[in-house]
Amino acid sequence: AATGATLGATAAAVAMKDGTESRSRAAMVATAAAVGGLGGFALWRLVGGRPSQTAREFAAALSAAERRAFDLVEAAHARAPKRPEDALDELSHSKEIAQWVAELRGGDTFVSQALRLAAQAQQLERHVVHRSSYAEGREGQREWRAAVKQWQRQRVMDLLTEAGLPNDLATRVGRLVAKECSADEDPDAQTLQDASCLVFLGNELRQYDNRDTDDGKLADVIQQTWRLMSAPAKAKAAALEYSPRTLGALLEGAAAAEGFEATTSPMVSPRLPRETVLLLRDSWSKVNEANFGDELYDRLFSEDPSLQSVFNYPAARPANLAKVAKMLLELLDAESVPRLERIVHAIAALGAEFGRLKTEHLAPMKRAWVRTATAYAAPREKRRTNQAWEAFYYAICAVAAPHLTLNGRVSELTVATASALPNPDGGTHAGLMAANGVALLEMCLAVSSRSQGGASTPSEVAARLLEAREWLMRAVMDEVNAYCGLISSCLALIQDDPKSSSDKVQGNVVNAEVAERRRWLRRSAEVPLNIAEIAVGSAVACLASRRQVKRSLQPEWIAGAKMLRTATEISLRVVALNLQATGAKGATGCEGLERRFAKLRDTEPPWEDLCDFA
Secondary structure (H helix, E strand, C coil), rough: HHHHHHHHHHHHHHHHHHCHHHHHHHHHHHHHHHHCCHHHHHHHHCCCCCCCHHHHHHHHHHHHHHHHHHEEEEEEEEHHCCCCCCCCHHHHHHHHHHHHHHHCCCHHHHHCCHHHHHHCCCCCCCHHHHHHHCHCCCCCCHHHHHHHHHHHHHHHHHHHHHHCCCCCHHHHHHHHCCCCCCCCHHHHHHHHHHHHHHHHCHHHHHHHCCCCCCHHHHHHHHHHHHCCCCCCHHHHHHHCCHHHHHHHHHHHHHHHCCCCCCCCCCCCCCCHHHHHCCCCCHHHHHCCCCHHHHHHHHHHHHHHHHHHHHCCCCHHCCCHHHHHHHHHCCCCCCHHHHHHHHHHHHHHHHHHHCCCCHHHHHCCCCCCHHHHCCCCCCCHHHHHHHHHHHHHHHHHHHHHHHHHHHCCCHHHHHHHHCCCCCCCHHHHHHHCCCCCCCCHHHHHHHHHCCCCCCCCCCCCHHHHHHHHHHHHHHHHHHHHHHHHHHHHHHHEEEECCCCCCCHHHHHHHHHHHHHHHHHHHHHHHHEEEEEHHHHHHHHHHHHHHHHHHHHHHHHHEEEEEHHHHHHHHHHHHHHHHHHCCCCCCCCCCCCHHHHEEEEEEHHCHHHHHHHCCC
């Protein structure tokens, strides 16, 4: 710390001149001042030192010079015009930065003089260097920003020197203002960067609600901002107030910045029927939004008090629950559902990482969610409203549950299976069983090939099993998604077929809604069929290698084979039920599934041969 180091070193020098008695203490202070700044000065006072007239005069002069510097910088800020696109004028912006710097450091006492001055000088006279003086495009933007930094650096150094502050202090502040210090290596630079990001999120982000900025671009801006922030600053950012729209962008951007962005095909959510969406929005209009979060948590925590620790973080405060519900309701139109999927994925990923959210929590959350939302419904509308909100919840689970299921521990999966929510279901466990069955076969071949005299596993077999295991783990997510989507589409309220054939628009809507339900029925048949085909294919690929398995590993091999067989039987049973539910035999879109199902059902199974080591 510049101020503390200066005062500490000055006090040590003065003490050295005061006489022999002070010399030993001064030696300690001089050393501490060099490495600890304020610590050196404090240590000198603790060992009995007293500021001499010279030290007091130096501190007073330094304090007076700093006050003059603040006055000069504030005057420069006050002369700067406020642009229409700015949320804050230059002076207000610098004061916000200074407040955040003090809060991030734990109070003004712990803010160094250089950092305090640099915070006050943020955005200094940025308007002086005009963007129009530089070429369009990225190169021109970079040149303009470099020119602004150079101007601000020199300008703040001139002002501090004019105020009477030392040149080395002015240089240090100038480098901080121009962002020439690496935030990774310089704590003061990181604090300034954090403060700037918090001012943006807390003030400037609000303006995006009144702009035509694409939601995806807004999430990208937040993602870039989030990556610049330290962990303490992120915690403070999560506690800020956001509108439903900017909260969604924050969740999406923060998840991407933390590495939780869906890098593969995202889980899809059912497109709810128009009647269901209208009923949901109408029932929400009757909800007391101010109390929604508190009422939901009261119901949730009364059922399971342990969940208080899961939701005990700023972003999950009660006020945000209503904002999230409102935001997701606004995204239920078919063209907006892709963004709903991204935001729900972000909520699940961030909740699991920072809030210990698990699959087992989905059951009590559903009851609290549905009961709170339907509490305001009229008695005669209670049943339909309840059904609509359950459909909505399962549509959200179609995206969130796959991530939570695949990333949870075995013990968590068992608890979730036993909860009062039909997910994970038998199909999910069949997929996991098939993946583990393949893994056992891989292990047996790998260990046997490394044993003395063991034959190496053919590369094509090893590659086939690795691909099968990875695909099956992905299929587990697909199965959870398909099952939640199927429940949602079955609960969703579909309009009766229009009686008037002239109402083509209504007829098209009904047809689309019926098609959406059938799509989820087909998907609920296709995913387990894929699992069964992969399981059988993996077994067939291993037939030629079964005799090279070590005798001591044959029980594990048989266990793997039986897991594949059981997974196949469960999956085929699920396929049969869901194909039957799609309607008449040969229904549109199901012919291919029926042919694949018949072929797999009628093919001689490889299970007996796979376990024959003779």
